[in-house]
Amino acid sequence: MTSTPPAAAPALPPAQMPALPPAAGRARRFASLRTVAALVLREMSTRYGRTPGGYLWAILEPLAAILFLSLGFSLVIRSPSLGTSFLLFYATGYLAFDLYNTIANTTARALNFSKPLLQFPAVTWVDAILARFALNSLTGSLMAILLLAGTLMVIDSRTVLDLPPAVLAMMLSMVLGLGAGTLNCVLMGLYPLWEVAWSVITRPLFLASGVIYIYEDLPPLAQEILWYNPLLHITGLMRTGFYPTYTAAYISVTYVLLTGLILLALGLVLMGRYHRVILNR
Numbered sequence: 001m002t003s004t005p006p007a008a009a010p011a012l013p014p015a016q017m018p019a020l021p022p023a024a025g026r027a028r029r030f031a032s033l034r035t036v037a038a039l040v041l042r043e044m045s046t047r048y049g050r051t052p053g054g055y056l057w058a059i060l061e062p063l064a065a066i067l068f069l070s071l072g073f074s075l076v077i078r079s080p081s082l083g084t085s086f087l088l089f090y091a092t093g094y095l096a097f098d099l100y101n102t103i104a105n106t107t108a109r110a111l112n113f114s115k116p117l118l119q120f121p122a123v124t125w126v127d128a129i130l131a132r133f134a135l136n137s138l139t140g141s142l143m144a145i146l147l148l149a150g151t152l153m154v155i156d157s158r159t160v161l162d163l164p165p166a167v168l169a170m171m172l173s174m175v176l177g178l179g180a181g182t183l184n185c186v187l188m189g190l191y192p193l194w195e196v197a198w199s200v201i202t203r204p205l206f207l208a209s210g211v212i213y214i215y216e217d218l219p220p221l222a223q224e225i226l227w228y229n230p231l232l233h234i235t236g237l238m239r240t241g242f243y244p245t246y247t248a249a250y251i252s253v254t255y256v257l258l259t260g261l262i263l264l265a266l267g268l269v270l271m272g273r274y275h276r277v278i279l280n281r
Contacts, residue, residue, distance in 0.1 A: 035123055039114060039131030059143050062098055066091050066147070069212065081214045082243045085155045089239075091148060092166075093211040096238040097231060099140040100173040100180075101205075106132045107181025108198075111189055111278055118279055125275045129182060137174050144170065159242055166241030168253065169234050175260035176230055182267030189278030210235040215250050223250075230256040 070086035080089035107129055111118065114128040152159060187194045209231035215223060226232050233256045236248040 032124075032127060035127045036131045036134065039117070039123075039127060040135045043113070043131065043135055058139055059146060062095065062143060063147060065098075066094055066151075069094065073212065081217055082239060082246055083159075085151075087151050087155055088159070088242065090212065091151050092239045092242050093209075093235045095140075095144040095147060096169050096173050096234050097206065097209050097211050099137075099144065099170060100177040100231060100234065102140055103133060103136045103174060103177030104181040104184070106136050107178060108184035108188055108195075110181075110185055111275070115279065125271060125279075129178075129185065129271075133174075133178050133181075140173075141170060160244050162241045162244065164241070165237050169238035169241070172230075172234050172237070172253065172256045172260065175264070176234070176256060179260040179263030179267060182271065183263050184267075186267055186270040186274055186278070189281070190274060205229075205231065208232070214239070214246075215248065230259045 066087065069090040073080070073090075074086045080086050082089055106113075110128040110132045111125060113132070114123070117123045118125060118128060184194070184198060188198075208226055208229055215226070215232060215236055218226065227250060233251045233253070236251050237253070240246055240248050240251075
């Protein structure tokens with residue numbers, strides 16, 4: 001008799017290969033970066049590429065404002081509240097205020113500016129807001145560096161710079177501008193009349209933000225009221241970086257930062273909830 005061969009042992013399952021990390025998240029991150037960069041280039045060509053001078057106007061506009069302020073107040077006031085240079089005094093206040101104002105206004109109109117592109121799935125409302133924030137933050141920071149450096153060379157002063165407070169003031173301006181702009185982006189999209197109302201409400205903001213004076217010059221009642229304006233803290237902090245003897249004890253970095261972050265959180269939550277409603281209008 002022929003013996004039947006023994007049954008082959010069942011094959012062991014092959015060892016499982018280690019799972020590869022998903023690439024979707026990484027690919028999406030790079031896609032968002034490319035989208036933001038494309039939106040930045042689009043806005044640069046739209047805003048600066050179609051006018052003679054281009055980026056030169058980004059420097060000439062605030063420079064003209066600072067020069068007019070300096071010339072006008074030098075005719076009626078013997079010396080500024082700090083130091084002896086009107087040019088430096090108004091530059092340190094105006095540039096921090098202008099950075100906030102530019103970021104807040106451009107971010108608030110981010111959806112309207114990029115509305116045709118937001119119909120594509122690859123472009124999100126986050127990309128539109130980040131693009132305007134990044135471009136205007138970089139432009140404003142570069143403009144401030146050039147104008148302040150030029151001012152220090154022109155006035156030939158012996159100013160002792162303390163860069164950390166000045167840099168912190170510019171960063172707080174960016175955070176506050178992003179928060180206010182994101183929240184206004186939702187409110188203007190849902191209620192078009194809010195854009196007009198906000199323009200009227202914030203018209204006196206230039207006078208209430210310490211651009212042309214310091215907090216200590218105000219009467220006590222005005223100090224108690226205007227303390228709650230975060231921009232007054234920012235302009236004061238900016239000046240402490242250029243005037244070593246100016247302490248500005250009223251400044252609260254925590255208050256300004258929390259105000260900006262709360263506005264940003266509210267804006268992001270509402271934008272996530274209502275951005276489709278705004279885009280479909």
